[in-house]
Amino acid sequence: MSEPLSKIPNGLRYYSGQEARLRRMIEETAMSVFDGWSYEEVITPTLDYYSLFERGMGPSEAHHAFRFTDTDGRLLALRPDVTSGIARVTATLLANRPRPLRLCYAAPVFRQQGRSTIEWRRESTQIGCELVGRNSEAAGIEVLAIAAEVLRRLDLDRGYIITLNDVEVFNGVAEGLGFEPEVRDHLRQLVDQRNVADLEDFLSSHVSTEDARAFSQLVRLSGRLETLDKARRVITNARSSAALDRLESLWGIIESLRISDHFEIDLGDVSRLDYYTGLTFKIYVEGAGARVGSGGRYDNLTSNFGKWEPAVGFVLDLDALAGLLLSRNDGALLTAQPERKAQSVVNDDHSALFGEAIERRARGERVVIGSSEVAP
């Protein structure tokens, strides 16, 4: 049986009219902010070797990629992320450029989606930036400031929260327990789900009660500066403590910038430990049921491509942002740039018609070629 032509594959769609304009506008807004902070646009190939993404994202994430075989039999993939491609280019083609590198992108990514996922889209657009080769607190603050500016320019500054964490807090506690990697990942999952009941069950059979307490506290600790003090009472190992110090220092700067209302510390955010190496953050906006962006430090990524370098960056989900602004409908972005009215140009004489149209275009007017012909 043949499929009707009208059918579109799952998770893919068309955009038109106001929605398409809005998406373009969001992209341009973000890219102009990136440009304002001297980030240079990079366009990565849409198709690349699957092994690139396996190295760049880790096998479990790369697994979502649509895969094909190249003419020589090698496995290709439609890019499931942009960062992998950027990490490779910084370690290879741009290896000799002076550091730091400031790079940004806006590009569609493609992922196969499992069942029962709220990320039903199989094509979505990522907007992001990466700061490569600067190993300092300033690098983290720089990208956070950029993220905050993008949200402000999108008129979302009334209701967004950026949660901050440092994965080394978890790593320090986990290291003390000395679990195998699979067990650690199970723990990570329970912390990430704030699943206190299962976590306590699990820990009570494996470790001393003191360690167990440190862990189950980790799950619940979120809030502002006081969170760090509470954490210090139960978490005392050197590795975690250094991370808590880093967060405190970062928080101090955020407060001095008077943007701390938009920030929270959330020590239970441990979603991707195989990838991030220090600071991590997630961006939530009122009205969106899922996060609209995330980012952090991923110092080990470029070493997968032969050159170790510190790196920090974030990605925003264009589809989530567009959906949010459309549903609000009072989006200042849309009202600020309504569709321009077009001047109708009508003339039976085609050379006169287009002569006038071209002239009007040269003056910057918006034209629409009309017709006095009777429709067939």
Place this chain on the structure above:
Amino acid sequence: MTQLTMAIAKGRLQQGTLELLANTGLCDTRDALSSRRLAIEDESGRFRFIFVKPMDVPVYVAHGIADCGVVGRDVLMESEADLLQPLTLGIGRCRIVVAAPVNRPGDGSGILRVATKYPHIAAAYFGARGQPVEVIELSGSVELAPVLGLADCIVDLVETGRTLRDNGLSIVDVIAESTGRLVVNRASYQLKAKALGTLIAALEATAGKGDLQSD
């Protein structure tokens, strides 16, 4: 004032959840207990309750239509939705089990036919044991399948075990214990942190009084 929308699984957990909520003193659930409306606001205006099929609770919460919800662990294991699970409520205790006819032990080789409402849990359980299975998804009266020869065994939720016994089935293995859980949307957890924090603390204190065990 922040209003929280809470999705509550209809059926087994519904009454227990509403009673638990009433006992926290945070809200008045008498209307919700007596009414048959599917969406109802409590008098204080702090809560809106929506009553949906258990399998739909994770869907409403994951999409952020509901900020939080109450649903059994069995449903969470089956749905794999990306939700926070900050609390076990100790209500609606039951087990997810593998059960088979008493007088028909499998020979341990060949493919096993498994009838279940939980195809994902069943596949994961037998997959971890290297046992090839044919999962037959049913929507109810699963105990009938082995009796009539549709399947060799079942994976199902058991509360007292009476239905199993009455149909000549016995428990082969317990996959997991399950009780009602509070689930929370990731974005709401951050954006409505205060209201949810109050709810979690109140429920924890109340649920802890009634039932100290966790699953």
